[in-house]
Amino acid sequence: MNRELEHATSTTNACKLCKPMGACLAFRGIEGAVPFLHGSQGCATYMRRYIISHFNEPMDIASSSLGEKHAIYGGGPNFRLGVKNVTEKYRPSLIGVATTCLTETIGDDVAGFVGEIRKKAGRVDGGPSIVHVLTPSYGGTHMEGFHAAVRATVEQLAEGGERGDRINMLPGFVSPADIRYLKEVLADFGAEATILPDLSDTLDGPALREYRKLPAGGTSIREIRSMGGSRATIEFGRTLEAHRTAGAFLAERFQVPNHRIGLPVGIRETDRFFAVIEDLSGRPTPERHAAERGRLVDSLVDGHKYIFGLRAVVYGEEDLVAGIVSSLAEFGVRPVLCASGGESGLLAGAVHALTEGLVDEPPIVRQGADFFDIGEEAEDLSPDIIIGHSKGYHLARRLGIPLLRVGFPIHDRIGGQRIVHLGYRGAQWLFDSLVNTVIAGRQASSPVGYGYY
Amino acid sequence: MESVIFKERADQIHRKGEQPFALTCDRESLAGAVSQRACVFCGSRVVLYPIADALHLVHGPIGCAAYTWDIRGALSSGPELHRLSFSTDLRERDVIFGGEEKLKKALYELIERYRPKAAFVYSTCIVGIIGDDLEAVSKGVAAETGIPVLPVQSEGFKGNKRAGYEAACKALSRLVGTGDTTGISPFSVNILGDFNLAGEIWIIRRYFERMGVQVVANITGDGRVDDIRRAHGAALNLVQCSGSTMELARIMKEKYGIPFHRVSYFGLEDMSEALYSVARFFKDDGIMRKTRELVRDELSVLMPELEKYRKDLEGRRAAIYVGGVFKAFSLVKAFRLLGMKVVMVGTQSGTRSDYEELERITDDGTIIVDDSNPLELSSFLMEKDVDIFVGGVKERPIAYKLGVAFCDHNHERKVALEGFEGMLNFVREVHSSVMSPVWRFAPRRNP
Numbered sequence: 001m002n003r004e005l006e007h008a009t010s011t012t013n014a015c016k017l018c019k020p021m022g023a024c025l026a027f028r029g030i031e032g033a034v035p036f037l038h039g040s041q042g043c044a045t046y047m048r049r050y051i052i053s054h055f056n057e058p059m060d061i062a063s064s065s066l067g068e069k070h071a072i073y074g075g076g077p078n079f080r081l082g083v084k085n086v087t088e089k090y091r092p093s094l095i096g097v098a099t100t101c102l103t104e105t106i107g108d109d110v111a112g113f114v115g116e117i118r119k120k121a122g123r124v125d126g127g128p129s130i131v132h133v134l135t136p137s138y139g140g141t142h143m144e145g146f147h148a149a150v151r152a153t154v155e156q157l158a159e160g161g162e163r164g165d166r167i168n169m170l171p172g173f174v175s176p177a178d179i180r181y182l183k184e185v186l187a188d189f190g191a192e193a194t195i196l197p198d199l200s201d202t203l204d205g206p207a208l209r210e211y212r213k214l215p216a217g218g219t220s221i222r223e224i225r226s227m228g229g230s231r232a233t234i235e236f237g238r239t240l241e242a243h244r245t246a247g248a249f250l251a252e253r254f255q256v257p258n259h260r261i262g263l264p265v266g267i268r269e270t271d272r273f274f275a276v277i278e279d280l281s282g283r284p285t286p287e288r289h290a291a292e293r294g295r296l297v298d299s300l301v302d303g304h305k306y307i308f309g310l311r312a313v314v315y316g317e318e319d320l321v322a323g324i325v326s327s328l329a330e331f332g333v334r335p336v337l338c339a340s341g342g343e344s345g346l347l348a349g350a351v352h353a354l355t356e357g358l359v360d361e362p363p364i365v366r367q368g369a370d371f372f373d374i375g376e377e378a379e380d381l382s383p384d385i386i387i388g389h390s391k392g393y394h395l396a397r398r399l400g401i402p403l404l405r406v407g408f409p410i411h412d413r414i415g416g417q418r419i420v421h422l423g424y425r426g427a428q429w430l431f432d433s434l435v436n437t438v439i440a441g442r443q444a445s446s447p448v449g450y451g452y453y
Numbered sequence: 454m455e456s457v458i459f460k461e462r463a464d465q466i467h468r469k470g471e472q473p474f475a476l477t478c479d480r481e482s483l484a485g486a487v488s489q490r491a492c493v494f495c496g497s498r499v500v501l502y503p504i505a506d507a508l509h510l511v512h513g514p515i516g517c518a519a520y521t522w523d524i525r526g527a528l529s530s531g532p533e534l535h536r537l538s539f540s541t542d543l544r545e546r547d548v549i550f551g552g553e554e555k556l557k558k559a560l561y562e563l564i565e566r567y568r569p570k571a572a573f574v575y576s577t578c579i580v581g582i583i584g585d586d587l588e589a590v591s592k593g594v595a596a597e598t599g600i601p602v603l604p605v606q607s608e609g610f611k612g613n614k615r616a617g618y619e620a621a622c623k624a625l626s627r628l629v630g631t632g633d634t635t636g637i638s639p640f641s642v643n644i645l646g647d648f649n650l651a652g653e654i655w656i657i658r659r660y661f662e663r664m665g666v667q668v669v670a671n672i673t674g675d676g677r678v679d680d681i682r683r684a685h686g687a688a689l690n691l692v693q694c695s696g697s698t699m700e701l702a703r704i705m706k707e708k709y710g711i712p713f714h715r716v717s718y719f720g721l722e723d724m725s726e727a728l729y730s731v732a733r734f735f736k737d738d739g740i741m742r743k744t745r746e747l748v749r750d751e752l753s754v755l756m757p758e759l760e761k762y763r764k765d766l767e768g769r770r771a772a773i774y775v776g777g778v779f780k781a782f783s784l785v786k787a788f789r790l791l792g793m794k795v796v797m798v799g800t801q802s803g804t805r806s807d808y809e810e811l812e813r814i815t816d817d818g819t820i821i822v823d824d825s826n827p828l829e830l831s832s833f834l835m836e837k838d839v840d841i842f843v844g845g846v847k848e849r850p851i852a853y854k855l856g857v858a859f860c861d862h863n864h865e866r867k868v869a870l871e872g873f874e875g876m877l878n879f880v881r882e883v884h885s886s887v888m889s890p891v892w893r894f895a896p897r898r899n900p
Binding site: 021043045048 | 457459481482483484485486487488489490491492493494495510513514515516517518519520521522523536537538539540541542543544545547548555558559562563577578579581582583609610611612613827828831832834835845846847849850851853854855856894895896897
């Protein structure tokens with residue numbers, strides 16, 4: 001089955017987004033921050049539109065709006081003007097600058113620009129902190145951009161200091177509901193944590209009477225500064241570039257021990273997460289979470305027959321794919337194809353580690369895949385269900401099988417920001433959704449129309 | 454409260470009646486102002502996108518293609534190649550060594566795979582910088598494959614969306630004039646600037662059919678390469694969305710002597726006038742009679758329906774922020790017909806004469822704005838106590854966050870808003886948002 005896939009020169013229906021997009025999402029999770037793209041106006045507008053369609057929340061991304069003459073003579077003046085204007089109107093506490101392919105290719109020295117601005121601001125008033133990250137679109141997917149922005153934020157803001165009791169929590173790109181869940185877990189353990197970034201309110205806020213220029217919530221700069229003094233870091237992701245993460249930086253620079261574990265999706269990955277917090281907090285898993293796990297296992301038993309042997313195609317961001325595949329293996333579902341547009345080189349290893357012993361046949365793993373590849377390969381594998389973000393809808397429609405929507409983006413359903421993927425709760429949601437999708441399918445195709453399942 | 458308006462932008466905002474008309478426009482977006490505008494590439498992409506049997510290959514990094522994949526509700530009655538997203542997905546090594554070889558390979562591969570009638574190759578920001586010669590590559594591939602391969606000079610930074618429209622029109626103009634025009638009626642038109650969102654061009658085509666007027670080419674909604682190639686055989690060009698396709702109309706006038714009319718198919722007044730202008734042009738009694746009948750029949754069905762909604766909507770305040778100004782004109786008139794007040798109207802890319810016309814047709818106190826942003830738009834919504842905001846995806850959360858009703862009038866829409874029946878759909882859209890009970894729970898109406 002593991003035949004070599006001949007990868008086309010072109011990409012058809014990409015299964016990834018661009019690097020600066022990820023950086024903008026990460027910056028949105030910092031309190032009082034304005035994401036700022038150094039490039040042409042279109043990048044900011046396209047990304048805003050794409051993000052808004054998922055979260056249904058305002059998403060202001062500033063741009064240096066470079067024109068032709070800036071592309072020739074350099075984008076410095078417009079960059080400075082843009083930063084000045086954002087500072088004046090938004091009064092942000094931080095401006096998160098991400099570069100684009102245009103400014104990387106013309107060779108703008110953004111670090112230099114920022115240095116100058118910092119130097120000047122230092123002499124007048126505080127002004128916003130500026131964090132900058134290099135994110136040419138041709139240099140990786142949105143996930144590389146996301147992690148690079150988190151790393152840049154920590155590199156440029158975190159300070160050392162006396163070792164405190166706090167825990168740094170680097171969750172990666174998860175939903176606002178996931179972050180709320182993590183906060184609940186950490187609070188139940190009595191653990192004080194800095195979650196970076198924190199999208200729980202900034203991309204899922206309440207209805208307002210007055211428009212807020214900057215959404216409430218996000219990780220505060222004060223907290224980020226003190227991350228160097230935390231007692232430990234928990235960083236999610238099995239497919240991260242080991243030495244280039246924020247957790248790795250904090251360990252190297254401030255000797256904060258880094259616990260890198262997989263995204264806690266499914267039972268075993270969540271168990272590992274809880275084990276780490278038990279260890280760090282010195283407390284056993286609080287009863288309500290143990291009970292949540294207990295109910296989850298109970299429900300797996302209740303529903304296992306409906307989905308045993310089901311053949312699933314899973315795609316999306318590498319770490320989410322790994323987590324979902326791990327869950328499926330636990331549920332008795334057979335992941336037959338795991339694909340991502342990402343190219344960390346680590347997905348296959350993660351998938352095999354997480355499915356070993358639970359599945360008879362290891363799933364096919366494709367990195368650097370697009371939806372053309374996924375479609376070609378899926379057709380031969382006769383899957384029963386597809387699990388991934390909403391860009392797989394066309395494929396599901398063509399194959400006539402259901403798509404269970406997870407991750408980002410979900411552009412054809414409401415409530416993507418409210419999906420809990422993580423923890424026992426997320427596993428419960430995934431299991432219930434899977435089983436119910438299968439039952440609904442059987443009902444729809446049954447000539448009888450059974451009322452009990 | 455400190456003003457949300459940048460001093461550099463103060464002259465891009467006009468309050469009718471409070472000062473003599475003066476509005477600056479057609480200016481580069483202010484850095485840091487969070488403009489709602491997109492880029493040159495976006496302009497080209499939206500115009501050419503609906504041509505359903507052409508290959509649309511974006512030569513650039515992945516973002517530009519990913520964010521425009523199946524983005525428009527531009528329907529096709531046949532092939533749907535336009536709904537796929539193709540990219541050369543440039544990487545670092547391509548940026549260093551040049552992307553021409555990759556482009557060439559990608560073109561051969563995709564033309565072989567899909568057998569399109571033509572291929573459009575879109576240039577993006579970095580392609581403009583690394584200097585790939587799209588013209589040469591396209592020429593070579595066209596000669597080899599026998600289909601037209603048309604480079605679109607749409608580097609994102611080389612102006613704004615309007616420059617992208619022009620680049621698209623230039624690419625289209627290379628197709629026009631290459632097809633056989635035999636059998637085309639003397640009473641014939643091309644429909645320019647309609648993108649068949651939610652099947653709108655089919656509504657308009659049915660009207661022309663009823664009038665006895667032949668439509669030669671849809672440019673570009675439900676568009677086909679072969680139709681566009683023979684578009685120069687039509688007697689008249691009808692240009693809607695003048696910003697996007699006017700350049701093509703101009704080129705065709707110059708080259709083939711085809712006159713054009715500016716039209717809009719939104720709202721009863723503009724829709725009727727569009728049909729009458731065609732009937733008048735052909736100076737044919739039969740066509741004029743059929744047009745009168747058509748308009749009368751449609752209105753007699755529609756007016757009683759509209760009345761049902763009018764009582765709920767009369768007196769409500771509307772705000773409009775759209776890409777092109779032709780839509781704004783029609784919306785102002787449509788709201789007036791419903792007895793609603795337009796208190797704010799703006800566009801991303803209007804011209805001086807566009808805004809003069811807007812100022813003429815709006816009431817005193819109306820805010821007219823060019824190239825606005827979320828901070829301004831939200832403050833205008835509050836200041837004018839707006840009941841419904843009409844815009845696109847980027848405007849929607851601004852309205853919703855503040856508890857303001859919203860009507861999607863963008864290129865993603867699923868409901869046909871053009872034509873007589875489109876007016877009814879539009880009113881229903883507005884009504885279904887304005888009359889929802891949910892606003893009662895929003896803080897704005899629930900102190």
